[in-house]
Amino acid sequence: MNQTLNRRRLLTTAALGGVVGATGLGSLAPEAAFAAEAATVEPGAPDPNFAEGRITKISGHMLLVTGSDLVLHSIRITDGTSIWKLNPTTFDQVAVGDGLYARGVRLPDGTLAADSVWVNIVNLHAHIASVGRNVLHLDHQGRRIVAHVVPGRSAAVYNGTPAISDMSLLRVGRHVQVLGAWHPDTNEISIATVYAAA
Incomplete structure (x- = not known):
C-alpha cells in the first residue's frame, strides 16, 4: 500500500x-x-x-x-x-x-x-529598517512590521548554515526572510527563524 x-x-x-x-x-x-x-x-x-x-x-x-x-x-x-x-x-x-x-x-x-x-504562520521577505533589543523593525512591501525576538525560541540562519540563537549579525538595510507567528490584527510577529546573509 x-x-x-x-x-x-x-x-x-x-x-x-x-x-x-x-x-x-x-x-x-x-x-x-x-x-x-x-x-x-x-x-x-x-x-x-x-x-x-x-x-x-x-x-x-x-x-x-x-x-x-x-x-x-x-x-x-x-x-x-x-x-x-x-x-x-x-x-x-x-x-x-x-x-x-x-x-x-x-x-x-x-x-x-x-x-x-x-x-498564525507568516513567511515574509523584508528589509531590516532598524534593530533594537529583542526586536527587528522590518520594511515589508512598504509596510512596517515589528518582529519580536523570543529568547530561547527565535533563531537565525546565515548563508544556509545551521540555525543559531545569535542575532548579532543582522544589519540594517539587509534583506531577510522571516518565518514566524503573526499577532492577529496587528503589524507584529514573533520570530521563529530569520534567514539572512552574514
Whole structure:
C-alpha cells in the first residue's frame, strides 16, 4: 500500500475516534507549511488537501475557517493532528480570529482531517529598517512590521548554515526572510527563524 493510502487510512481512523501519534504523519516545522505537497494536483488547480484562512468558529474539534478567497473550510482536529503556533502546541491554544494553514486528507463529506496545522504562520521577505533589543523593525512591501525576538525560541540562519540563537549579525538595510507567528490584527510577529546573509 502506498504512503498516500496509508496516510488517508490513518487520518480517517483518527477523525473517527482512533488514536494516531502527533507528528507521525509529517513535519511540523514552519518551513513545511510552505513546501510544495508531493501530490497529483494539476498545475494551477487548488490542492484539495490544503486549506488556509481565518478561524471564524470552533465547535468541539471542528474549525470553521474562511479562506482568503472567501471559501469556507471545515477542518477536523484529530488525535493525530500536530499544531504549531510558534512552537508545537495543543488545540486549546487555537482561538477564533487566528489565521492558519492546514494540510491533511479530505473526507467524503468534504471536511479536511488535518494532519498538520500552522496557526498564525507568516513567511515574509523584508528589509531590516532598524534593530533594537529583542526586536527587528522590518520594511515589508512598504509596510512596517515589528518582529519580536523570543529568547530561547527565535533563531537565525546565515548563508544556509545551521540555525543559531545569535542575532548579532543582522544589519540594517539587509534583506531577510522571516518565518514566524503573526499577532492577529496587528503589524507584529514573533520570530521563529530569520534567514539572512552574514
